[in-house]
Amino acid sequence: MSMHPITLKVNGKPHTLLVKSNELLVNVLRDKLFLTGTKYGCGIAECGACTIMKDKRSIMSCLVPAVVADGWEITTSEGLSKGDKLSPVQEAFVDLAAIQCGFCTPGMVVTATALLHENPNPDEDFIRDYLRGNFCRCTGYVAMSKAVLAAAAKMKEEAQ
């Protein structure tokens, strides 16, 4: 069958690509655009490793056929920092050691970034609930929740 031309804006940069109908966005990001921050875990929207952002909301790229994403503007974990300067969420994850092996981290920070777009003043319950689709086999989640609280405080400080 034929190839489909699609345009994608990823982290502000436009791309034109040819994809097959049965290719998934997560694979296009990783294998064609070499944005390997986005991870492939379960493949069925259960683990959150492949989370990206569209319209400031988190989605799972493992369930999105690339043809469906034609015309989309998306942000991956690579797009969160500004040059060498980490985003407040990324910085807080580093500072509070909310990372061990790091496999879940890109999905986790993308979801946390979307969380803070939706609610800049989250409490711990809100954070735990929001991150419930992002699995981590290493850290035990407590550090992440603290990191999101710290990032929220930092962002408020910076806004003042």
Added chain:
Amino acid sequence: MNTKILENEFEYSKPGSLEEVLETLATKQNVRIFAGGTDLIVKLKLGALPDMEHMLDINGVEELGKIETRADGLEIFAGAKLWSIESDRRVEENYPALREAIQAMASISVRNMATLGGNFCNASPVADAVGPVMCYGGKVRMQSKRGAREVNAVDFFLAPGVSVLEKGELLTSVYLPAPKAHTGHAFVKMGRVKSDIAKISITAVLEREGDRIASCRLAMGSVAARPLFLKAIGEGLAGKAMTEALAQETAQNISDFIKPIGDNRTTAEYRTDVAKVIARDALVSAWKNSGGTL
């Protein structure tokens, strides 16, 4: 097997109008609608839909993404994402059981993609958002090249994965009538962890008149081959004074009535036993939410 790509290639289209969607549905072979894809793509990955030839994306039709106030209720169109429904003020105020059921589904990232129409059309007996729509007296609106029709949500489901939706038909919207005063609700779901598919769920919506139940509608998930509307048991409560004993007796009746199976999520015994507990809790919370005391 869960594959890294989808096994087979297919045609893809994303029309900009409802007319074109219906035209494609009428003329193409083996078409599947893509609304949020959270059931469809998983099924394709597991090889459960080997005959799909055309994927029809309805997200290009702007009017299908809306949630509209009607003179006598609320109309939620097929492309509206679950998160936009759960964060809608009208839903929060008038249909809180629907909001709670949606918030109990999957994770935020899945709800940013998935739709209410998809939850209906997938026709799983566990579908969480279906019970509240049944209990609020909701209707399902469908359209094809042949015309439009509407069925009560309680009559939509036939068997696992099978609904009254015919070939060439699109679910266009779910319609919810305005609730009456002194309406109380409850949605209770038991899962292993919060983002899980339900082992069992129940919705109760009742109208209170003083210390009596004026009417009551009950629905359960994961206890039958389709989402189960407990018509007779709900209707039997009309006119009765609400007491703890009535809640317990009704819960026992429900537990005796259902014939659940055991599957990979839990056993039939668990479902029968737990039904008793969550039915009692749901009735009591719905009563309290309607302003009643016990």
